[in-house]
Amino acid sequence: MCPGSGEGGCAFFSQLPAHPRGHVTNLGHAEPVSRAGPVRILAAMSQPYEQEFRARWVDMDFNQHMRNAAFLGCSEETRMRYLDANGFTMAEFVKRRLGPVVVEDKLTYKRELALLEPFVVDLALAAATEDMRRMKVRNCFKRSVDSELCATVESIVLWFDLAQRKPVVPPPDLADGWHHLRRHQGAAADLVPRPLPRDPDEAGDLQH
Secondary structure (H helix, E strand, C coil): CCCCCCCCCCCCCECCCCCCCCCCCCCCCCCCCCCCCCCCCCCCCCCCEEEEEECCHHHECCCCCECHHHHHHHHHHHHHHHHHHCCCCHHHHHHHCEEEEEEEEEEEECCCCCCCCEEEEEEEEEEECCCCCEEEEEEEEEECCCCCEEEEEEEEEEEEECCCCEECCCCHHHHHHHHCCCECCCCCCCCCCCCCCCCHHHHHHCCC
16 A cells, blocks of 8 residues: 555555553654564454644644545544554565455544644454455544544555455465454444445445
8 A cells, every 4th residue: 555645545554562442642643662573363343543743833724723635534544553563564465466455435524633632543354255355344443532523534445465466365364463453433233345445435335
């Protein structure tokens, strides 16, 4: 997946190791904590994976609240930290010639986020095919002070073979990490697998 954000754009993913709430706080973006060796997720997470951020000056728009690209960027950063802390670093993706591709982003606003306001972004699985070749992941943005929902980002993800330049089924260890990610409330427990799309535009029929 290539870095970047925007409607229908693509973006690579990453995570932070476990902290009391699954995140750390500082004056800028949350910084990852070093940990020796990859982490395997063996059971479904009972708590959502969370990261804490703070709205920066560069994240503001003309209306003096956080702009849409900043929301998408924080979603990408949260996914990147999740993968990184579970053994799928950028180096691992390069080694395997594999990457996740976001073919659709849906951003829904609920509340404003102002300059320097701290907020939490979680990550949950909203839908997926049985073999995890296609997924819909959901990020909820909540103000740190009162847990008020500010926005949601839903992204449809495919796994892309960088050598063959086409979507593929992910390797079992990568699929397991996402399969055991806490499901978003209301998501179906089991989703009927769909044929692998020949074109990313066909990803819109993902069940949820």
